[in-house]
Amino acid sequence: MAHSKHTKNWQQQLQQALLNQHPNHTSQPPEYSQAASGLFPHVVTAQMMNLVDHSKGLSDPILAQFTPAAAENINTTDYLNDPVGDHEATQVPGLIHKYHGRVLLIASGSCAVNCRYCFRRHFPYSQSFAPRKHWQACLEYIENNSSIHEVILSGGDPLTLDTKTLRVLSDALQNLSHIRTLRIHSRIPVVLPQRIDPEFLNWAAQLTFNKVMVLHVNHSQEIDSLARKKIAGLKQAGFILLNQSVLLKNVNDSVEVLTDLSQKLFDLGVLPYYLHQMDAVQNAAHFTVPEPQAIKIHQQLQAQLPGYLVPKLVKEEAGQSNKTSLF
Numbered sequence: 510m511a512h513s514k515h516t517k518n519w520q521q522q523l524q525q526a527l528l529n530q531h532p533n534h535t536s537q538p539p540e541y542s543q544a545a546s547g548l549f550p551h552v553v554t555a556q557m558m559n560l561v562d563h564s565k566g567l568s569d570p571i572l573a574q575f576t577p578a579a580a581e582n583i584n585t586t587d588y589l590n591d592p593v594g595d596h597e598a599t600q601v602p603g604l605i606h607k608y609h610g611r612v613l614l615i616a617s618g619s620c621a622v623n624c625r626y627c628f629r630r631h632f633p634y635s636q637s638f639a640p641r642k643h644w645q646a647c648l649e650y651i652e653n654n655s656s657i658h659e660v661i662l663s664g665g666d667p668l669t670l671d672t673k674t675l676r677v678l679s680d681a682l683q684n685l686s687h688i689r690t691l692r693i694h695s696r697i698p699v700v701l702p703q704r705i706d707p708e709f710l711n712w713a714a715q716l717t718f719n720k721v722m723v724l725h726v727n728h729s730q731e732i733d734s735l736a737r738k739k740i741a742g743l744k745q746a747g748f749i750l751l752n753q754s755v756l757l758k759n760v761n762d763s764v765e766v767l768t769d770l771s772q773k774l775f776d777l778g779v780l781p782y783y784l785h786q787m788d789a790v791q792n793a794a795h796f797t798v799p800e801p802q803a804i805k806i807h808q809q810l811q812a813q814l815p816g817y818l819v820p821k822l823v824k825e826e827a828g829q830s831n832k833t834s835l836f
């Protein structure tokens with residue numbers, strides 16, 4: 510479909526987010542900190558900003574996730590730059606082989622948003638993601654390890670790549686008979702749903718692997734009618750859809766919010782998969798929900814919802830080959 514002069518395509522919207530140009534949202538909440546945006550750039554899409562209730566300030570669950578806030582300028586003991594040890598587990602640049610049977614390919618170093626709690630804020634992506642010219646080395650590693658059955662495209666957000674680039678990668682992987690599943694981890698279906706365009710859906714529908722997409726939605730307010738439509742398109746293209754959330758103080762640390770999220774996701778054919786205890790990432794300690802409280806919220810969720818709508822409460826620990834379950 511041709512774009513009118515006034516409608517931006519997804520690449521233009523992504524560019525606008527990366528340049529932090531949101532003409533309709535020039536005022537910032539009082540907690541906004543220029544110094545914090547120097548630590549990790551302020552990147553958010555117009556799609557997300559349009560779903561904010563500005564009268565709530567940082568109590569709005571979307572604004573809280575994307576606003577560089579003064580609390581980030583505090584250094585907290587025991588909070589680290591690489592809390593999950595990904596730098597250690599990197600095999601060839603851009604390829605992380607941490608779990609049995611599957612590898613993580615950091616296909617893109619960038620995201621459409623910068624979530625303030627993300628461990629990526631310190632991860633040296635400029636050295637560690639796999640730009641296209643390094644894919645050959647990653648593919649050779651995968652080809653030579655027949656115990657690998659699943660390739661996980663992660664990032665950053667792999668859907669910031671255009672579909673032609675994704676096709677180059679999927680064509681190469683489809684030549685490897687031991688690869689049965691392609692999994693994509695992405696926040697884009699909610700933060701930049703415009704990216705799920707017909708070209709992408711055609712590519713996805715033609716893939717011969719098992720296809721899994723793990724969305725990242727933390728609060729049902731992130732899902733608007735456009736996101737709903739695009740998630741339905743993903744399902745139609747053959748993706749098994751799962752969701753992971755990060756448990757975040759003053760964003761989704763209540764049984765009501767998480768129950769509502771699970772139910773709304775299920776309405777869209779998305780199963781809640783993980784609820785992550787936040788990684789102990791430096792400059793984001795103010796988002797931490799203490800572990801005993803996390804366990805209590807999770808127990809309440811179990812009492813409210815059928816088992817298949819209760820995400821597993823987990824945390825990642827550096828050097829462990831599995832996520833640690835917290836219940």
Ligand code: SF4
Nearest residue numbers: 620623624627665696
């Ligand atoms: S989209 Fe994911 S990887 Fe990107 S900043 Fe947010 S949490 Fe981190």
